[in-house]
Amino acid sequence: LSASPHRPNTGLAFDSLMLKHACKCGNNAIHPEHSGRLQSVWARLIETGLARRCDKLRPRKATIEELQTCHTEPHTLLFGTNLASRQKMDSSKLAELPVKALVRLPCGGLGVDSDTTWNELHTAPAARMAVGCVIDLAFKAALGDIKNGFAIVRPPGHHAEANQAMGFCFFNSIAVACRLLQQRQAVRRILIVDWDVHHGNGTQQIFYDDRSVLYLSIHRHDEGNFFPGTGAPGECGAGSGLGYNVNIAWSGGLQPPLGDAEYLAAFRTVVMPIARDYAPEIILVSAGFDAASGHPAPLGGYNVTPACFAYMTQQLMQIADGKVILSLEGGYDLTAICDSAEECVRALLEDDVTPIVQSELHRTPCQNAIKTLQKTIAIQLPHWPVLKKLAHTVSCSAVEATLCEENETVSAM
Ligand SMILES: O=C(c1ccc(C(O)(O)C(F)(F)F)s1)N1CCn2c(-c3ccccc3)cnc2C1
Numbered sequence: 001l002s003a004s005p006h007r008p009n010t011g012l013a014f015d016s017l018m019l020k021h022a023c024k025c026g027n028n029a030i031h032p033e034h035s036g037r038l039q040s041v042w043a044r045l046i047e048t049g050l051a052r053r054c055d056k057l058r059p060r061k062a063t064i065e066e067l068q069t070c071h072t073e074p075h076t077l078l079f080g081t082n083l084a085s086r087q088k089m090d091s092s093k094l095a096e097l098p099v100k101a102l103v104r105l106p107c108g109g110l111g112v113d114s115d116t117t118w119n120e121l122h123t124a125p126a127a128r129m130a131v132g133c134v135i136d137l138a139f140k141a142a143l144g145d146i147k148n149g150f151a152i153v154r155p156p157g158h159h160a161e162a163n164q165a166m167g168f169c170f171f172n173s174i175a176v177a178c179r180l181l182q183q184r185q186a187v188r189r190i191l192i193v194d195w196d197v198h199h200g201n202g203t204q205q206i207f208y209d210d211r212s213v214l215y216l217s218i219h220r221h222d223e224g225n226f227f228p229g230t231g232a233p234g235e236c237g238a239g240s241g242l243g244y245n246v247n248i249a250w251s252g253g254l255q256p257p258l259g260d261a262e263y264l265a266a267f268r269t270v271v272m273p274i275a276r277d278y279a280p281e282i283i284l285v286s287a288g289f290d291a292a293s294g295h296p297a298p299l300g301g302y303n304v305t306p307a308c309f310a311y312m313t314q315q316l317m318q319i320a321d322g323k324v325i326l327s328l329e330g331g332y333d334l335t336a337i338c339d340s341a342e343e344c345v346r347a348l349l350e351d352d353v354t355p356i357v358q359s360e361l362h363r364t365p366c367q368n369a370i371k372t373l374q375k376t377i378a379i380q381l382p383h384w385p386v387l388k389k390l391a392h393t394v395s396c397s398a399v400e401a402t403l404c405e406e407n408e409t410v411s412a413m
Pocket residue numbers: 029030031032033115156157158159167168169196198199227288290298299329330331
């Protein structure tokens with residue numbers, strides 16, 4: 001790796017190889033996780049001149065060995081190789097390939113399930129490239145070669161479990177990068193924040209008994225009735241990992257749809273207090289943007305704004321010496337994901353970002369969100385006593401909470 005520059009910059013990772021992963025039916029209407037998502041985000045970063053101001057990585061595909069830090073050998077061979085590379089494999093290895101059938105889809109394509117389509121030629125290289133992008137950004141940030149970074153990648157990863165592809169995901173990019181940081185850079189504490197509107201069942205599963213990786217997810221749960229159904233508040237980790245899994249599981253459907261006020265309250269009362277207390281050496285973010293306005297119910301339904309994603313990025317940059325790596329997960333409305341990605345890159349570059357609208361800063365969180373935050377704090381309090389301090393401000397708006405903290409500071413003087 002090159003010597004650290006005196007003023008490290010924001011790194012970007014993208015490669016057109018990831019555009020080629022597509023169902024052979026070519027119907028974007030039934031396959032929302034399509035290459036136009038990535039094409040649009042990259043184009044926006046170019047058009048705005050933001051890409052030019054960042055350090056563009058020359059990314060590479062993750063190796064099968066790197067994938068095996070999190071995934072089983074059969075899983076990595078099934079989804080990490082394609083016809084061309086299999087011809088180079090010796091027959092004994094080929095014989096080990098699980099026969100786990102790829103199913104013919106109603107649309108005419110092939111897939112693991114109706115959502116997770118498989119393109120015999122292009123999916124394996126694309127999925128491995130996505131992992132390689134996150135690994136390289138994470139390592140450069142850990143080494144100080146870059147200040148922070150954004151991986152503009154697809155297919156997403158946070159639903160991929162050790163031995164299961166699902167939910168558009170084949171390999172858990174952020175999980176593999178985490179394991180490699182632990183093994184090769186002796187990083188002792190890593191925080192993963194997952195603000196994709198869907199719970200990262202894969203990431204949770206992989207680190208469930210690992211106290212050196214704290215997985216913190218904010219997601220729509222609705223008592224398990226929202227995809228993928230995992231991520232209940234009581235899932236706090238197991239064994240030595242107990243207390244190192246935090247689920248902020250929103251419920252109550254869309255009465256009303258959640259927005260910035262709720263996400264600000266979650267960040268102020270749960271995410272930031274725990275993150276500061278854990279004091280991670282690096283933060284990896286499963287940055288899906290499907291909590292943004294513009295996502296119809298099955299794929300979202302909330303009204304978080306691009307300005308709020310920028311604010312959450314800025315908040316996390318206050319921790320871990322600013323070593324924050326965002327990796328794209330979900331997000332399907334092209335305008336919403338372009339606006340959100342643009343705002344997050346501006347935050348990473350320490351540019352001015354769009355401010356959250358006053359009405360959201362003055363709005364108190366809805367009743368369902370207050371209940372979720374109170375429940376989460378009660379469950380996590382034994383593991384994170386620091387949560388006690390701000391628990392009483394859960395029902396405050398951002399502005400009220402700031403005033404409340406200020407006059408507490410004054411009275412403490
Ligand atoms: O909601 C999901 C998601 C799978 C993966 C999602 C993600 O978390 O956004 C990720 F992984 F892409 F980042 S979101 N699924 C798959 C697609 N789906 C749909 C579809 C909606 C429109 C077209 C096709 C499928 C409804 N409900 C589901 C369940």
